[in-house]
Amino acid sequence: MTRPTPSPTVRGIHAFIAIAIAVATAACSAAPPDDEVAAEAAAAADRLPRVTIPQAGEAVSDAMLIASFALYRALASGRAGVRQIASEDGRLTMSWSDDADFASGRGRYTIIVDDYSIPLDDPFSSYAYGYALSGSIVLESTTGGDATLTFDLGARHHDPERYPVERLSMNLDGSADSDTVIVNGTRFSLSDLTSIFED
DSSP, X not given: OOOOOOOHHHHHHHXXXXXXXXXHHTTOOXXXXXXHHHHHHHHHHHXXXXXXXXXXXXXHHHHHHHHHHHHHHHHHXXXXXXXXXXXXXXXXXXXXXTTOBTXXXXXXEEEEEEEEOOOTTSGGGGXXXXXXXXXXXXXXXXXXXXXXXXXXXXXXXXXXTTSOXXXXXXXXXXXXXXSEEEETTEEEEHHHHGGGGOO
16 A cells, blocks of 8 residues: 655654654663563464564554544644543543643643544545554653553454454553564564654
């Protein structure tokens, strides 16, 4: 699928999330996963379809794109004192803390999705792979220079053979072994997937 060059606004929001990921992973060590996490991942991998690195990257890209879309909607709302936005169908909500500062990235931003995909009539849909996601995405920074990013999402696609991801999670907090993403129970190094943020 050929994708158009993102607008400056879209590139800026993608850069915001990419910077948060880079900052969150900067302190990560290469310690092995703990036994409980490894066991859960192995059990999920037995139940769910196998995915390739590109397929994992597509699902992670859609999660990041929905985060970007929600941030953009929040910025575009431009209403003083507002701390939450929601889509018309209620399937996407985003709230942010009282100390949130969109310019610096400081604050806590919580996105809740319920079988949500970016509307086809929105320009952001040009960059999406078509996953509908359910769960939460949380981006938090105390200074704008540090960041944590977590998501825990279920996924579905109208073409599950081509897009087989059903579960994805990430927890980037600067701690040991937080530089991995778990997709359908398989662990991927974040470095394998970062090319999706380079457009």
